[in-house]
Amino acid sequence: xxxxxxxxxxxxxxxxxxxxxxxxxxxxxxxxxxxxxxxxxxxxxxxxxxxxxxxxxxxxxxxxxxxxxxxxxxxxxxxxxxxxxxxxxxxxxxxxxxxxxxxxxxxxxxxxxxxxxxxxxxxxxxxxxxxxxxxxxxxxxxxxxxxxxxxxxxxxxxxxxxxxxxxxxxxxxxxxxxxxxxxxxxxxxxxxxxxxxxxxxxxxxxxxxxxxxxxxxxxxxxxxxxxxxxxxxxxxxxxxxxxxxxxxxxxxxxxxxxxxxxxxxxxxxxxxxxxxxxxxxxxxxxxxxxxxxxxxxxxxxxxxxxxxxxxxxxxxxxxxxxxxxxxxxxxxxxxxxxxxxxxxxxxxxxxxxxxxxxxxxxxxxxxxxxxxxxxxxxxxxxxxxxx
Numbered sequence: 001x002x003x004x005x006x007x008x009x010x011x012x013x014x015x016x017x018x019x020x021x022x023x024x025x026x027x028x029x030x031x032x033x034x035x036x037x038x039x040x041x042x043x044x045x046x047x048x049x050x051x052x053x054x055x056x057x058x059x060x061x062x063x064x065x066x067x068x069x070x071x072x073x074x075x076x077x078x079x080x081x082x083x084x085x086x087x088x089x090x091x092x093x094x095x096x097x098x099x100x101x102x103x104x105x106x107x108x109x110x111x112x113x114x115x116x117x118x119x120x121x122x123x124x125x126x127x128x129x130x131x132x133x134x135x136x137x138x139x140x141x142x143x144x145x146x147x148x149x150x151x152x153x154x155x156x157x158x159x160x161x162x163x164x165x166x167x168x169x170x171x172x173x174x175x176x177x178x179x180x181x182x183x184x185x186x187x188x189x190x191x192x193x194x195x196x197x198x199x200x201x202x203x204x205x206x207x208x209x210x211x212x213x214x215x216x217x218x219x220x221x222x223x224x225x226x227x228x229x230x231x232x233x234x235x236x237x238x239x240x241x242x243x244x245x246x247x248x249x250x251x252x253x254x255x256x257x258x259x260x261x262x263x264x265x266x267x268x269x270x271x272x273x274x275x276x277x278x279x280x281x282x283x284x285x286x287x288x289x290x291x292x293x294x295x296x297x298x299x300x301x302x303x304x305x306x307x308x309x310x311x312x313x314x315x316x317x318x319x320x321x322x323x324x325x326x327x328x329x330x331x332x333x334x335x336x337x338x339x340x341x342x343x344x345x346x347x348x349x350x351x352x353x354x355x356x357x358x359x360x361x362x363x364x365x366x367x368x369x370x371x372x373x374x375x376x377x378x379x380x381x382x383x384x385x386x387x
Contacts, residue, residue, distance in 0.1 A: 108352040
């Protein structure tokens with residue numbers, strides 16, 4: 001694994017915009033400079049042996065996470081996740097039904113010298129999908145046509161939609177984004193997902209989540225045409241949904257209306273998962289020691305809010321690395337994970353985002369930062385595989 005520079009394509013800005021990347025504020029570069037959010041002046045190079053190792057690690061981690069869900073449901077350990085008690089039975093039912101899921105993203109520490117280490121699992125509302133699937137593939141095709149890339153995300157998404165069609169209440173799926181998202185990233189991500197579902201032969205409808213209606217007489221969700229909504233794809237976190245007025249309807253109307261990602265993924269998108277995994281698989285080479293609510297045996301650690309996002313409210317306690325980020329998270333409690341800093345390449349630190357579609361590893365996206373915390377100032381950079 002190494003970091004290389006390369007000449008950006010001519011008119012690359014208009015090229016990526018035409019391919020859908022019309023969001024992304026400038027990212028943070030060295031010494032306070034700005035850099036593009038999509039930065040193709042640099043990229044990472046992997047050997048196929050790196051990718052085969054990562055692929056195996058990701059699929060193993062995914063199976064361990066599913067075992068963790070089963071463990072939490074069986075032992076009714078929801079309180080450690082800070083989930084409201086009224087939601088617990090519905091999570092168990094959602095899991096026992098195996099409500100269908102589509103995709104997720106593992107954030108990993110990897111330096112090419114040892115196994116990948118799980119930092120967290122974005123299982124409910126993962127973004128940077130378009131960049132990983134479409135934008136960097138087209139970059140590789142243009143810039144390095146002879147090389148390969150770990151990227152079957154698009155094909156696997158289409159396959160997964162086709163796979164789960166029979167498990168959905170109908171062949172029509174509603175794709176919803178929040179109109180409150182100022183960046184437009186959610187809307188573009190959902191539009192891309194909708195495109196993959198349509199390619200799989202599904203009937204798709206797009207609307208803002210704020211436009212979903214509730215028919216109190218028939219007790220079902222309806223769209224702007226008053227048509228029933230039997231399957232809804234969202235990028236609105238479940239922990240937010242259950243705090244909203246419509247959240248009780250969403251939970252209590254299951255499985256009449258199915259949601260993607262499903263309710264059982266509340267257990268995977270919560271950083272309490274990290275501590276549960278460490279309890280279940282102590283010493284596992286793909287895990288970092290992690291504990292609920294206290295550092296345990298750790299003297300150097302990262303304190304993460306159970307439901308934190310975009311690097312908010314992170315505290316690093318380690319000599320010479322002390323860091324604290326701001327934000328609105330933390331009242332739900334914290335998880336303490338061993339501090340293992342991201343590797344440094346030319347002053348930047350890459351976090352690997354490994355995609356899982358269905359139950360299969362599907363590809364890689366890389367975000368890099370100048371700091372120790374991968375936050376909303378991170379840039380997305382492509383990768384290629386050399387034989």
